[in-house]
Every structure is written in C-alpha cells, then in structure tokens.
Amino acid sequence: MDILDKIIAFKKDEVKVKKRLYPISKLEDSVFFNREMPSFYEVLSKPEPSIVGEFKRKSPSKGVINFTADVDQVARGYQEAGIAAISILTDKEFFGGENHDLQKVARFIKIPLLRKDFIVDEYQVIESKSIGAGAILLIASILSKMEVIKLSDLALNLGMDILFEIHEEKDLDKMIPEIKIIGINNRNLKTFEVSMDNSMDLFHHLPLNCIKVAESGFQTYNDVKQLFIRGYDAFLIGEIFMRSNDPGMSAARFIKDLKSGME
Helix, strand or coil: CCHHHHHHHHHHHHHHHHHHHCCHHHHCCCCCCCCCCCCHHHHHCCCCCEEEEEECCEECCCEECCCCCCHHHHHHHHHHHCCCEEEEECCCCCCCCCHHHHHHHHCCCCCCEEEECCCCCHHHHHHHHHCCCCEEEEEHHHCCHHHHHHHHHHHHHCCCEEEEEECCHHHHHHCCCCCCEEEEECECCCCCCECCHHHHHHHHHCCCCCEEEEECCCCCHHHHHHHHHHCCCEEEECHHHHCCCCHHHHHHHHHHHHHHHHC
C-alpha cells in the first residue's frame, strides 16, 4: 500500500466518524452555508499570471514544513502580497491542517479560499461549504468518473468552484464539461516525486475552454514565467513560501520579481 492508498483509507474512516459527530443538519447551520464566497474562477480568469498561495504545515514527503506559522497571519500576508487566492490544507493526519484553519480565515479574508483535502464523499463537499470554502479540490486519480459527476454536481449546486486535479493523461477521461478549472500536479501522489515537465507534457491535451493551473515544484519566478508563456493561467505555490519565516513577505518578493521579469 503506497502513501496515497493509506491517505484514502484513513480519509474514508475519518468521514464515517465525522458523519456521526457532525451530522449534515449541523453543517447546514453554519454561518458560511448561505454566504456567497469570492469566486475562485473569476480571480484566475485575469490576463496576468495568478498565484494561489498555499498554507500547509507538513507533508508526507517533506515532513515538517512550518509548524509555527499562524494561519491568520499568513493569510493576511498573502492577501497583502497580491496573491489571487489561498489554498488551505485541512487534512490533519498527513498535512497537519484542520478545518478550523479555513474557518478562521474565511471570517476576514477578501480573496477566494480553496479547501485542499482528499475529498471522497459528498459529506466532505457539504462540510467544505460549511467552513467557508469557495472552491474544492477533486483529485482525478482517487475518484471514478461517476464520483466526479456526483461530487461536482453537489459542489456547483452549493455555489462552489472546482479545481479538478490530474497527474497523467488518462485522468482526463474523468473530466466533465461542467468543470471549468483544471490543475496539473507536478507531484506524483503515489511516489511524491516532483517533475516540472509534467505541466509541459500534458498542456496540449487539456481542454481549451478551461482555466489551467500548474501545481507544485515551483522554485523561482522563472518557473512561473515559462509556464505562463506556454499557456497556463494560474500557479499553486506553497512550500517555498511556507519554509520562510514570513510566508507573506516571501510571496510578496516572489510576485514583485515575477512582475519585473514579465516586463
């Protein structure tokens, strides 16, 4: 059993427990449930490269990344830096996150929030809405096409956007027309190895009418510049920001260098 299989098995058990502790009726009582959140799709549709800043404390491949970072402070720093949207890891067991991280940020942030987790059940989609997410991640490799349809339909009906993540060409067989944002993960979720070539290799297979997001492995603004020239619209970046003492300042420097490099 590889790490991805372990994560999914754990996640399914976790959902069973949550359903007993926090029934859907309780989730629907959340202050966020009927609130319209900022649109993930709209901010990524702008003509300049959009940076999605990620908040995560650890990962199975990298271990501890930053356990001292305060999610409020990082989110404010990202927003001030000009980040287009924020991705927040809510998985606790493997990534050190929690739902409360996203809930806290949703109370004050003005830019879109993506809930990044391993979503395998409709319960988690409703839960995402209840904690303030404006968008969710659906990972093609852990879902069947019927699951993608079911989860996507629910998310869209709740007013959330979907980032549909693929890692290889066959994942596109599960894509449906209703999904308008596609992400290419440069990190193999089975081995957690990173190759920036993945975004390059898969680009010409991607639907023309979708926002295209490259995820993982970015080290310099030039990595973003090259993929933007290739045709990508947005770039999900976390580790290089989170490893610094001040992720917001790190993001601000990155965006400043990117703007200068694009001139």
